[in-house]
Amino acid sequence: MSNRLIALAIAVPALAAPANATTWAFGGSNxxxxxxxxSVPSVATLTVTALGFTPQPSALTNLSQLTPGRTIDRISGSIGVTGGANSQLDTNATRGAPREAFLISSTSFLKITGLKLSVVDLNDTLQIYGVGAGGALTSLGFNGTIASGFGGLAGFANTGTITNNVGGTTQLTFNSPLEAYSKFLFTTRxxxxxxxxxxxxxxxxxxxLSANAVPEPAAWAMLIAGFGLVGTSMRRNRRIAVVAA
Structure with a gap:
């Protein structure tokens, strides 16, 4: 077997094998x-920044509509945005306050499989956008409210398991991982x-946040190109063998 074929034999399982879900915890010292x-070694580093915006969350179409300068409030179990009674990420636009969002940037492409949220009320909602080329925002969900199961378990195909406790913490486990991106915008619906x-x-x-790390599109492109080179090499070797015979 040629060196190229050996390299591809090693690379294909590594790229194609489904990744195990990894969990990143954002809480820490106040x-x-x-x-x-x-960071989770050998998987990815997630960098979180807090942004502000003025439109309704449903009107967001590009990252350029948001502005930096908000401050992350970290406590032992979670992160929010500084300001308000609970320093949570909130989208109240009363008294001129900007609405708030988290931008999460990853060193690897991720498919989000679940979240743990806290300080959740019965009517709270969740909106996640994937950030694409040029800052374009693609909605990844969701409809309905968090505590009632995104509008009821039967009303939302990707609800999965929702576990609430008396402390206002909600664990969301999605039936299907969200579409892969390396940047995500978290706000409310x-x-x-x-x-x-x-x-x-x-x-x-x-x-x-729990997610599967997946190969970057560029990695698959390189793999496909590699198959093309190997195919060309094999055809050339066959022609040489025929001439030699």
Whole structure:
């Protein structure tokens, strides 16, 4: 077997094999931070920044609509955004306050499989955008409210397991991993100044994120190109063998 074939035989299983879900925990010593980096060795480093914006969350289409300068509030079990009673990520636009979002950038492409949120109320919602080329935002979900199962377990195909406890913490495990991106924007689905589910106020704190690391598109492109080179080499070797015979 040629060296190229040996290399591909090693590379294909490594790229194609499904990854095991990894969990990143954002809590730690109490601090006010401009950004937060959380690493899992040999998997990925996630860097979190807090952003502000003024449109309704559903009107976001590009990262350029958001501005930096918000401060992350970290405590032992979670992160939020500084300000307000619970320093949670919230989208209340009352009294001129900007709505808030987390931008999470990863060193690897990720398919999110679950989240743990805290300071969750019965009417709170969740919105996750994948950040693409040029800052374009693609909605990855979700409809409905968190505590009631995203509008009811039967009403949302990707709900998965939702576990609540009396402390206002919600563990979300998705039936299907979300689409792969290396950047994600977390906010709520509706603005907190809009009455939703019989109440106003939207927000949560982010405790953990679970995801599968997946190969970058460039890695697959290189692999496909490698197959092309091997195919060309094999055809050339066959022609040489025929001439020699």
């Amino acid at each position: 601090a006010q931070l401009a950004s937060l980096a959380v 509706v603005g907190g100044d809009v009455t939703y589910g019989g109440d106003k106020g939207q927000g949560y704190r982010l405790d953990t």
